[in-house]
Amino acid sequence: MTALTKLFRTTTFRLSLTYLALFSAAAAVAIFYLYWNTTVMLSRQLNQTIDAELTGLAEQYRAGGLEQLVRTVADRSGTPGNSLYLVADSEGRRVAGNLSAVSQDLWNSLGPVEFVYSRPAPGGTEKRLAFANVFRLPGGYRLIVGRDIDDRREFARMTRQAMLWGLFVMVLFGIGGGYWVSRKLLQRIDAVAETTRTIMQGDLSGRLPVNGSGDELDRLSESLNLMLARIEQLMAGLREVSDNIAHDLKTPLNRLRNRVEAALREPYEETAYREALERTIEEADGLIKTFNALLSIARLEAGAGGENRERLDVSALLLDVAELYEPVAEERGLTLKAETGAPIYINADRQLLGQAIANLIDNAIKYGSPERVRGNGAKPEVTVGTRATNGMAEIIVTDRGPGVPEAERERVLGRFVRLEASRSEPGSGLGLSLVAAVARLHGGSVRLEDNEPGLRVVLALPRNGEALLNGAAAPSPTGAEIRPT
Structure with missing residues (x-):
């Protein structure tokens, strides 16, 4: 197909000819x-x-x-x-x-x-x-x-001549204008097509051109560019997740296999076999826990989950979760303090929000332990609290550990991201990623700030007023199952 034929077959050129014919007919009449x-x-x-x-x-x-x-x-x-x-x-x-x-x-x-x-x-x-x-x-x-x-x-005679010349000039300008508009539009469409071919070849960094006119093609290109940026981000995350899975899951799987082989090479002894099986079950539980966390994050990022939203008091829920973690904090030599004020009601999924709070407290205890606080002169303690501000309910968890460098605060919200190069500390690097997914599902956000010293994590969720559960106002239940990741 020649360039001229392609131009004449464009929708813009056909519409221009249609409008020209209608206008010419109306002018002639x-x-x-x-x-x-x-x-x-x-x-x-x-x-x-x-x-x-x-x-x-x-x-x-x-x-x-x-x-x-x-x-x-x-x-x-x-x-x-x-x-x-x-x-x-x-x-x-x-x-x-x-x-x-x-x-x-x-x-x-x-x-x-x-x-x-x-x-x-x-x-x-x-x-x-x-x-x-x-x-x-x-x-x-x-x-x-x-x-x-x-x-x-x-x-x-002059009137007839003027009418004919007027129609001739109108047709000439109409066809010329249609040709010019179609050519300009076709150039933009060709640029979009070229970009899409580049993207289909695997270069996800390609973006649709925007000429700054603010017309419908610019708005469409901007929306598609946002979509492409999101796809590129997800693909980069997928590659990073694949690399981290290969690193984080290969080691426990090898340990699992080696332990079973070692047990089989030893002479039969019930105590040794039992110990090997128990440690194998422990490793398997850790792997299952990691896969469950991955599935939960995937479901949340896909928009699934959160169907059981209800009106609940964030302060009460935070106190319940903090009470569960007090023995864990004491065992690690930490003080866990809960500082909540008046009730703050939001519409949220109690199960998911409780799991997110549990992950935040678990991370704070893990990285705010005395051996990590030693050297900065701070008292090893974890503080949790709530506050209402600007239509948002904020859940705040602070520790006195080494904190997170400002340049890494956005990255640590991704999957399998851990700042420890040795990865000697137990965990899969999915805790904060799950918290971020829960926040996005509820229309909120997660902020990481400096606690001077330590880390301050703020989980902000919108306050939507009264909630409806199954078509009727629902009271807040008193308990929740908490599964930290």
């Missing part, structure tokens, strides 16, 4: 209507003028006969204008009037008639068109009263 009405009006005025003159001449004829009529015609013929008069005898000789001669056809006519006459002009004579009424008088005389209508004929 309007011009014809004006021309027709103008012609009718001029014809009516012409007839009325001739009738008025005939009425006056008839009165003169009745008053003074032929002689009075001849004098009147002679007087009126001397007045400059477009009026034409002739009184001729039975032989066709002019008695009075400004018509020098008439044709035989005009002489034999009766009533309204159009005819061509000659009149003096610079350089000779000229032919003109006239309209007149022919009357036969007693004695074979003729009376012709008319008007020169050559100017009207010229007006009609």
Whole structure:
């Protein structure tokens, strides 16, 4: 397909031609209507003028006969204008009037008639068109009263010519405009097609061009670019997850296999076998836990989950989870303090929100332990609390550990991201990723801030007022199952 053929087959060019045809038809009808009405009006005025003159001449004829009529015609013929008069005898000789001669056809006519006459002009004579009424008088005389209508004929000719030229120019500009608009649009479409081909070849960094005009194509390109950026981000995350899975799951699987092989190589002993099986089950539980966390994050990022939203008190839920973790904190040599104020109600899934809070407290205990706090002079403690601000309910968890560098705070919310290069600390690097997924599902966000020293995590969720559960206002249940990741 040639470039010109492709251009002519574009929707824009076809629409331009359609609009041009409709507009041309409407313009032609309007011009014809004006021309027709103008012609009718001029014809009516012409007839009325001739009738008025005939009425006056008839009165003169009745008053003074032929002689009075001849004098009147002679007087009126001397007045400059477009009026034409002739009184001729039975032989066709002019008695009075400004018509020098008439044709035989005009002489034999009766009533309204159009005819061509000659009149003096610079350089000779000229032919003109006239309209007149022919009357036969007693004695074979003729009376012709008319008007020169050559100017009207010229007006009609110029009107027709202007209409044709106008339609021609309209069609020319319409086709040219359609060609120009289609070409500009086709260039943008070709640029979009080229970008999509680049993306289909695997280069997800390609973006659709935006020329800054703010038109519908720009808005579409901006939306698609946001989608492409999100796809690129997800694909990068998928590659990172694949690498981390290979690193984080390969080691426990190898340990699992080696432990079973070692147990099989040893002589049978119930105690050794039991110990090997128990440690194998422990490793398997860790792997299952990791896969469950991955599935939960995938479901949350796909928009699933959270169907059981209800009106709940964030402060009460935080106190419940903190109470569960107090023995764990004491065992690690930490102080866990809960600082909550008045009840703060939001619409949320209690199970998911409780799991997110548990992950935050578990991370704070893990990285705020005394051995990690040692050296910065801070007291090993974890503080949890809630506050309401700007239509948001914030859950705040702080520790006094090493914290997270500002450059890494966005990255640690991804899957399998751990700042420990050795990965010696237990965990899969999915805790904060699950918290971020829960926040996005509820229309909220997660912020990581400096606690000077330590880390301050803020989980912000919107306060939506009263919630409906299964079509009716639901009271808040008192318990929740908490599964930290």
